[in-house]
Amino acid sequence: MSTTGIDAFDKTIQVTNTWLNEIMADHGPDRQVAWHVLSAVLHVLRDRLTTDLSANLGAQLPLLVRGTYYDQFEPSRQPDKSRSLDEFLHQVQQELRYTRPVDSKEAVRSVFKVLSHYIDPCEVRKVRLALPGDVRDLWPDPDIRH
Numbered sequence: 001m002s003t004t005g006i007d008a009f010d011k012t013i014q015v016t017n018t019w020l021n022e023i024m025a026d027h028g029p030d031r032q033v034a035w036h037v038l039s040a041v042l043h044v045l046r047d048r049l050t051t052d053l054s055a056n057l058g059a060q061l062p063l064l065v066r067g068t069y070y071d072q073f074e075p076s077r078q079p080d081k082s083r084s085l086d087e088f089l090h091q092v093q094q095e096l097r098y099t100r101p102v103d104s105k106e107a108v109r110s111v112f113k114v115l116s117h118y119i120d121p122c123e124v125r126k127v128r129l130a131l132p133g134d135v136r137d138l139w140p141d142p143d144i145r146h
Contacts (some may be wrong), residue, residue, distance in 0.1 A: 012063035026110040040095030041111035085134035112139040
């Protein structure tokens with residue numbers, strides 16, 4: 001049965017809830033926290049990529065998630081020049097400052113795992129390769145079957 005009466009909206013709500021459920025499996029049963037984790041990591045990831053690569057990734061996201069991905073997007077400032085894992089995690093922590101405490105490294109791992117599960121493996125490879133090695137290490141290699 002349709003919730004909104006618009007198929008595209010119902011589909012994006014369903015897919016987004018699936019993603020949030022996977023994040024909640026790692027961070028507890030709080031959907032708001034899962035949404036903040038997803039948004040925070042996507043913002044920091046987006047800002048580390050070239051504009052073209054961030055747009056290609058954004059095109060693969062569910063409609064609802066794509067909305068938060070592009071929230072406060074400033075393409076002229078991309079890519080962010082910070083390259084270290086500490087800087088990446090610090091920025092995630094800053095994005096999460098208005099929610100209950102969440103380990104930023106675990107937040108990144110959770111979102112990277114979800115992206116690996118639902119995004120085209122070729123796109124995952126491109127995005128991973130654009131990240132510094134120590135950040136890339138938090139993202140499971142799509143070529144290695146676990």
